[in-house]
Amino acid sequence: MSQSTADAPWRDLTDPRRAATVEDLEAGLKEPVFENLEIPEQLGPVTITVDDHKIKRFSFTQDDYGPWYLQGCPNFGGARIGQPALLGNDLVQLFTTRYRASKTVGFHTEEQMWFDSPVKIGERVTLSGTYVEAYERRGQGYVVMEAQAVGEDGRSIVRHRGVEILRTVPGLIAGRGASETPERRVTGEVPADARPIEAVAADTCVGDVLAPLKKTFTAEQTAVFSRIGEFVRNTHNDLQIAREAKLPTLIVQGQQQYGAAAELMARVFGAAWFTQGWLKMKFIKPLQIFDPVEFSGVVTSVTKDPEGWRLIELEVWARRASDGKLTAVGWASCRVD
Template sequence: MTQSTAAAPNPWRDLTDPRRAVTVDDLEAGLKEPVFENLRIPEELGPVTITIDDHKIKRFAFTQDDYGAWYLRGESPFDGARIGHPALLGNDLVQLFTTRYRASKTVGFHTEEQIWFDSPVKLGERVTLSGQYVEAYERRGQGYVVMEAQATAEDGRSIVRHRGVEILRTVPGLIAGRGSSKTTERSVTGEVADCARRIEKAGSDVAVGDVLTPLTKVFTAEQTAVFSRIGEYVRNTHNDLQIAKKGKLPTLIVQGQQEYGAAAELMARVFGAAWFTKGWLKMKFINTLQVFDPVSFSGVVTAVGTLADGVRVVELEVWARRASDAKLTAVGWASCRLPA
């Protein structure tokens, strides 16, 4: 069904090996139906070992339209190594549940994503992905499940740690827009003062109230389909128009994790190398984003502190705003520790 550290001496770059389609009729045979009633808490997901090869990095660069030198030319501050984008492994971790459940039968809704960035992943590394369903609950007629997962390098170091919340099966078009930027955490409005200073990077003078220069993206149908595993023959509301229509959606929608990747890109631009080792980003997805609808990512500095060892800690509110109606599609919170 999937690859593990014991079964794959030469791991493929994805959760599953699409080359099996030559000899296997049903690539998801033996997996469970992705419905709330089939959940087991706790339930192990994976492990799967994958290779961070040139194609995986370039493919992610295409889906995110992010062709930075660190990722494609090996000019990173980490000994000059060529590294992967900060959220390169995010969707792999989100999709770990498909090692137990039929991916193409899933019509879910990703509601929350949280990643701790511990170290950059380097070209050529073998990485093991493992996770667990740790909690399940029902709210407003929907069944939610919480996953905790991690990506670990071959040398044992942590690359990223993930915690996500998903509605396992729903009708996306009927619940779209039910989310709110007001949560038990501080509210994120995406509103900033006209006189606020705009910054590209968090320099030594970074201050509360500074606003991040927006990063604008237009996720095309091709980019969204590739991001959402069309290369593994997985069908969903992000890469199959018929499935999107059945989900009461007018067209394909961008995966929340793809938006998260753009927000992580913005944070990497602002904080540089520190983001890959001391960054944290949590986002809630509150409205759908259709393919081809321009969306901008920004944030505002809410706190700047200094620890006893001189390390500075910058905290922010972040958000994504779609162009079609100026509504927020995602809101969140971030922090990064900067060297003294």
Template sequence: MTSQSARPWRDLTDPRRASTTDDLEAGLKEPEFENLSIPEDLGTVPVVVDDHKIKRFAFTQDDHSPWHLESSPFGGQRVGHAALLGNDLVQLFTRVYAASKVVGYHTEEQMWFDSPAVLDEVVTLSGTYTEAYQRRGEGYVVMEARATGEDGRSVVRHRGVEILKTNPGAIGGRGSARPERRVSGTVPDDARVVDTVDAGVRVGDALAPLHKTVTAEQAAVFSRVGEYVRNIHNDIDLARAGGLRVPIVQGQQQFGVLAQLLTLRFGAPFLTSGWLRVKFLAPLEVFEPFVSTGVVTEVTEVDDGLRVEAEVWVRRVSDGRLMTAGWASATVPAS
């Protein structure tokens, strides 16, 4: 591991520079569709997975698993949560574009989980804008990014789609991100509810649900308030300027909840063979209770075990509305 004195900061930017820098976003481009240059290199940045980063994520997700805070099945080491680096990858573009001027809308997220990041490891993040297009009057941009461990191994890979600048209050829930393979978001009445996906898994099994409420404090910390970034997730004035009544939970934060659900149900294999792709269908306000779950759709024998596929989703408790929907898979031992 890199020595303490030489370690980089834990985030994309070091907020301590505010003591000597007036404009933290000086030289960055306006986040406008017309300013995109495809393909566009979003840079490479080292990030240390330190104790604070892990504990902070545990707070924002309300995920205090001993794997992250004490020891894990990976040689007894403390490891980062499956989606710990997800928002760092999503936000890589803010090293080129002014983060506090972004009023975007994350429409799709996809991650491949290849290996867990270990406590005090320095991971390298890199990303590129690979595609841009317009649909229904909105400008979309596609990012592909990855996190690489100190030994060169892949930790996670990311592909995301975002409307770069919009009015989230106007577009949220209008169906622009409807999945092409529709996820029903319902559990059959006769489904077997399972806490653990193992060799006995069957098509139709329902994943034991995970109930959550993301507070304004959790959303603000997740959405980089500690780096002095202001956005519709951590600032009520910016949320209202974007047509919202209160801040909304970042789509990537909901993605992290689904990754937690899948880690709980699949166990360690999810951190080494997992895949999760979701579409964000409607904004979720802070303080709104929601529940995440899923249903197993396919079980296939592969060389190293059973490849289990599932539909997963997030529903708002108050009215049952489907907020996020998608697909997941991982390989579990066959015995």
């Protein structure tokens, strides 16, 4: 789809149109290995425009066609807004402003985002990040990125903190557990008599379980999400690379699963999620393409502050259908009026 104006910035971190005249789209970038890290290391900034194509592309990859994104949101002036995790992968991929994306065979182990304000269609957004920490554990090199998306008026849209193994063999380490011992163990188990809820209400209480959000990520959705349109090859869109990584087939990017969990939170909390939400997830087992997965959670705490706001906290998880194993676990919270 074409840009609306001739001078509007291209929406992706790598402009695929350059392939017509440039042989190596990643020329001058570093090999993504632990030894090449610089701490701290600035990533970006890059500027993108949240256009109609970007929102619709995310709707396709996530199978999320909510009216707020395609028609308009009455809670925020009637304008169309982006899905809560729309900019998540852009933030994760900031490292490719310094490192060769197609040489990366990494493993995203942890993702955390704070949702400060919705992004509106047509808005120009600046993304910037920093590698703030690097460490080795169990023979793997981890790197921590902190990043932020800022609107054209200077307000924070989302803040990000992610943990990644920069280069590894995913098929050999997947399933070993998260990068760190979870601060509160999430089992994904709830009592048979737990009350299912679709959204928070005045009577929401500890023990309420979220009605599951069901997804099946196809090869096409996963490939588009993982930058095949920019000619980036990885374990999510290229079978040869997946096999070299000791995987039987393509796997779904952790950030794509995170987007589905954020979708569930937006359904549960409504407009409050876009300004008061927080979600942290650890990716513990791989999810193959076409393997149905369910996202759910349970309310663990409901507290009220002196101003009358309620803080609702949850444990959340993703469970694959093939064997009932959890692929991701995490925690979420949101302040509601």
